[in-house]
Amino acid sequence: MANARFETTFSFSRHRANCPVLCRACGHEIVVAPSAFADVFPLPVTIKEAERRLNCTVCGARRARLIPVPMPAAR
Template sequence: MGSKRFDRLSDFVRHEANVYAVCRRCDNSSVIEAVQLQRWFLCHNWNGEAEAIPRRLRCSACGARSPRVIPAPGQPTGPSRAFFPPSEDAWKQLVRRLRG
């Protein structure tokens, strides 16, 4: 993926890459599905610029914030899969809750 640019979360989605996050403290890593993560960011109205992504992520093992984030071609793994709303209805409920 050398020449592709990953300036924003939407670039990950466009290039069909997922988000590989590696904890700087304990080296725990996981692959987060970019499509889901982008939706999550949009729901929360968060900045999707690449440098802003780590601030919103927290290590599932030790709780540290700001992991290293790089594009990954792999499939989503572990706890990050269970993190997102499991259905379309659940997403809609989330949006309703956030808009209060």
């Protein structure tokens, strides 16, 4: 996984990786499964674009931070 590159939301499904998403406004953190990303973004968007579009389920702020650290997805 050392040279895995996470440039778009599709990178996560390609690498079967979950993505921790942190809200920079309130600190709320969730882990998004690759299949959930595919539901929200049917077409691949860049990590930066996804950060702009996601809003926090707790405080509603659009200050998401995607942390593309490969986490093995549950099988």
